[in-house]
Structure formats: structure tokens, C-alpha cells
Amino acid sequence: MLPSIDLRIANIVKALEQVVLPALTARERLAKDQVNLCIGHLQMIAQQWRWAAAFEAGSFHAMIALAEEMQPSVDASYAEELGQAIATAKAVEGHDLAAVEHAIVALGGLIDRIILGEDGQVALAPAIWEAVLSYGEKQSLRERTWFAATGLDPDRKELPSIAEVMAG
């Protein structure tokens, strides 16, 4: 692909840094703030775009794995619905980003319902508590790595690279 996505992102960043920002007067505070954030987002997107579909598919597979781990311990009233939801999720094509995002909402919604247990009326087995915590730990590490370039994570220096996370 010519020009490549990387080259176009680099061009936009250069234009913003070297032409747009210097043209703004000190008074244009909102514009300056937003241009700087545009640059930050673009630099982050440059690190992420190659992995975007694979990253979202990885999140989806982790969610399916959580659902499967919950399956033996869920209340009987959820068992059939969860089984069907897992089967539906597994049929989704991993490379179709829109389909994956849609499926995350569908399966995630059911997982939420099970966790809330009809607002506390259905008990949650200890195995499910642990499964969710374990999933939360792995998923938060992936997402912190994905967005480490914001500089907002106080422990960003301890995070692996995106490539390392994707290598799994």
C-alpha cells in the first residue's frame, strides 16, 4: 500500500506539530490543547493499528473463556442461555471487527446479568468470583498495555510491549 498508513500518520503529526501548532496564538488555548491531544492519539494509533482486529479478537476469546469457566458453576436458571450464548459467540468470524464488537456486547451483557444475579437474588458461586477476578486481571493488563502511551498509568514502566502481549 503506497502511501502506507504509517507514513500518512507521520505526515499528519508533522503537519500538526510544525505548521498548525506554531500558527496558534497563546490565546487559542482550547485549540492548542486539542491539537496536542490529536498528536498524542495519532502517535498511539500508529503503535496500535496493525494489531487492532487481533487485539479485539483476543479480548473476545478471553470473554468466551470466562463464560466457559463460569458455565459449570452458574445457577441452573442461566445454564441453557449461557450455553447457547457461548455457541453463538464461537461461530463469530474473528477477523470481522464489527461482528466481534457486536458479539462482545451480546455475551458480555449475559455475563453481567449472571454476575448481578437478578440484583442479588441469585447467589454467585465462589468459583465464578475467582474466574471473573482472574479474567479482570489478565484483561486489564492487556488494555493497560494497549493504552500505555497516554502516560496516565502510574505503573507503565512495568508493562510489556504491545507486541509481547499479542504474542501471548
Next chain:
Amino acid sequence: MAIDMSEIGEAPPVDRVDIWNREDMEPRIREILDRTVRDRVKGPYAAKTDMEVVAMLERYFARTEGLESIRISGVSRMAGGASKEQFAFTLQHEGDPAGERLVLRMDPLEAISQTCRGREAQVHIAFADILPVAPVRSIDADGEILGQPAIILGFVNGVTEPSEGKGHGVSGIGTRYDDWAAKLAPQFVDTLAQVHRFDWRSADLSYFAAPEAGTRQAPIWQVNWWSQVWWDGVVQPVAMVTYAERWLRENAPVCDAPVMCHSDLRLGNFMFEEPSGKFTAVLDWELAHIGDFHEDIAWAIQRLFGTWTDDGTFLVCGLIARDEFLSAYEVASGNQIDPVKLHYYEVLNAYKCAVIDLGQAMRAATESNNHQDIILTWLGSAGAVFLEQLVMLIRKA
């Protein structure tokens, strides 16, 4: 030792608070959250231009105060503002040709946190003689005249971070105070103590309601507030957020004596003058409510709001070592910190931050309803930091 299950079955309830009654929250908070959902479809929202602000203010002062020959000048958008649109301006009129410098703090259609300008005004007025706060000039709590809710404050001089400082970041995060910390830390601790010692029962706080002392209503009101924000705006399900909600309901502690909580007192939310370091204003009272003092302490000690010294010591809000902070607060306030309650509120605050970053910010940006959508998606990127905190804190509980 064997547990007699019959004794557990007959154990009296902690109190009569229904931890799953989602309707149990401050009435004004309910109004604000309902208004958010109702108005969400009115977007997208665009940042106000200086000319629009001038026109709005001229109309406003003519109508509310009957001023004549009004001149609005020196309109200048203020820095920050991840939540509200803020403009400094000068108001002149026939009765005051010299003019006064003021600040318009106005709700965009949807912000990273949806709050009430009326509550903010009342708490500014209540603390006017106690702490440095900007004086309230005018209030349009529901935007009936300006078109969007707003508060107009007196202009206060000062800085939120040292002019020559090394660390700067969005919303103050990452600010390094270095040598300034010695001057600022005692004032920071004293401010927290003053807020918590405040006699809210004798103040005009009609926009507020107080949870019942000696019950779990204080934390449950907070869980109901923020879970409502989450479910009203959720863009994508996050199992850890849902899990935390259940944990917070089932582990809510009794609040013995509700106090006024600032709820966002951290680095970036106080102003000081240079070179004295004296506080000139305590800022951003929009999340203030009556609740458990542990909530404010747990908020201040969050890792995201702290910095590390070169030798690796964590400084609460970039100012003071954690243990030193907790001890100094106990001395200044007379309150004894309960480590179990402090831990609960650390979980609650991580939950609130996750809801704000991954829920409300994402919804507002998705609807294009903010003047700085790009800041919302930037801050939303920090959501996973709080998910990791939730895992760690709940495991430790």
C-alpha cells in the same frame, strides 16, 4: 469450630437499608441523572465561541439583574475543563464602569461527570468563611436563562501547578510539586480536615440530602449513583465493573457519622499563589456530598493522583508520604481512620473512576456531546488502570 447455621439464619440485619434498592439515592442526584438521559439525544454539542459566550452573558445579566449598558470583554477560555466549559470575562455596566473579573463555569451537553451547579453554588457559599473558595456571583442551576446550567464565580488568582514545575498532565495528573510540597502539604491536610469538621446541619444545603447515620445508606447511595451512571451510559460491558458493583453492595460498611465530603480533593484541584504557596482557592466541588470521611481519604491516596520521589517513595497527591498523610489527617480532623472502611472506599473510588472513564466519558464522546470529546477518549484510555486496581483491592479485602 463448627458454625451453627441456624444462628446465622436468625442473625438480625445490619440495618434496614436494602442494598439492592437502586432507587435509594439523593433526590437531586436522581434528577441530574434522569436529565442526562433525557437530554442526551439533543446533541451533538460544539464548543462555545467567544461571541456566543458574550451574547449569552449579556442576555443573562440584563434579565437576572436588570443591568444596563452591559459590556462583556476579555473573554478567555480557561485551561483544563475536562468536565465544564470555563471562561474568564469582565463584566462592566452602567453601575460599575470599572467592571469585575468573573468566571463562567458552564455544563456542556454531557460531561465526564454529570453534576449539579446548584449544589456546587451552595457548597461554595457554605464554605466562604472557612476555606479559600471562589465567591458565587450568580447561579442558573437548571440553565433556564443561559440555556445550559452554569455558575458564575468571582475570579481568583493563583496557579494549580508550579509555573516552573517539571511534571504537567491532563487534569493535573502527574504534576510534581517538588520543593513546593513542604508549603502545600499542611494546607492540603488542613483543608480535608476543615471540610470534614464542617457543620452541614446548620448550612443552607437544600440541594443536598444526608444519609442516615449508623447505617449503610451513605455507601449505598454512592453505589446507586455511580451504578446508575454506568447502566445509563454503558457502551460495552465490562465484567469487572459489574463484579465490583455487587461486591460494593454486599460489603458496604456502616457510616457512623456522615460528614461533608469534597469528593475530588487531589492535585490539580487547589490553587495557590507564588511564591508564598498560600492556598487561594479550593476547586471543583461538583462531586461534593454528605457521606463517609473515609471516601475523601481513599480518593486522595489513589495511585493515579500521586507521584514518586527519586528514591521511590509514593507521595499522596504529589505532596506527602502516605503514612505521614494518614497520621497528619487524624491529628488535624480528630477522626480515627478505620483501615477496613478505608479499604472499602478505595474499592468504591476505583469503581467510580472506572465508571467515569469507561462509562460516562465513553458515552458522552460517542454521542459527540462534549466540547472536548478528544479529552474524554484520552482519559477513557486510563480506565483499565482502575480495573486493575479493582482486582488488586478486592483480592486484598
